[in-house]
Amino acid sequence: MGSVSVAGAPVTMLDLESCLGKAVAEVLATMLNYQAIVVPRSDNRITPGLSAIVGFGGKISGFIALHLTLEGACTLASGLLGMGFDEVDDIVSDAMGEVVNMLAGGLKKYACQSEELFKISIPSVIRGNDYSTHAPKDSEQRILSVQAGPCSLTVQLVVEQH
């Protein structure tokens, strides 16, 4: 299991994955009142639809991406905002950006030690029917499959290797 260099106390990818799992469960419980089932996934295939990505940098650097089908994004946004969505518009995209932002905030809270681990960027949201995402070669990644009520999502954590 890889570790990423943090002055004083190393943080392993396993620690980060565990903290991200807690953040996912907390965000979905708070926002949607759903108990999330979070399962680590070994393949790294991402189905296009909508990807909300937030970067972070500091003692560790990386990004978190939330991947959903277009239908999945509408379902999650409907649950969050209490209104129906038939297609992914700017409101749905902004809501997915907010969710990945909260996941990064939760990861920071759970993984934080005595000092702040990283600063968080603002989210960028990709949507479409034909695209793939690529992480740098000198990075490690973990992928979580999440089921929360009717919502299926994939959460990807990519961290720079040192």
Added chain:
Amino acid sequence: MGSVSVAGAPVTMLDLESCLGKAVAEVLATMLNYQAIVVPRSDNRITPGLSAIVGFGGKISGFIALHLTLEGACTLASGLLGMGFDEVDDIVSDAMGEVVNMLAGGLKKYACQSEELFKISIPSVIRGNDYSTHAPKDSEQRILSVQAGPCSLTVQLVVEQH
């Protein structure tokens, strides 16, 4: 012209756009020995192909995205790495991630005041034939069209509004 809140001295979007223009010119001159022509663009239409995105967070938060056609990415990677590319593979994707990383480093260098303005994430690279990118509603953006020798690229700067 909008300004983003930085303790002590405000940084305007015009400042950041100007610093990013300098960073673009420096990176392309250093890496490719090309004199870049950088022109601010008023429309925000992005053509799919390859988008390399790097986030930043700290006193200001946002992201920089480098957008190219797939052919444009091959041309730029060929110039950078001194070898030919017919299609966008992982080497081309990593090279475009490196370029956007250098642009963020250059922006930080030129925009930096007495204190560090932000920390930089690692790049994520999107490639495909059908996708669009979306910035949060509470953000400001500037788009630069860049021509450097045979390379045409678009550089997008998105910064959180306060």
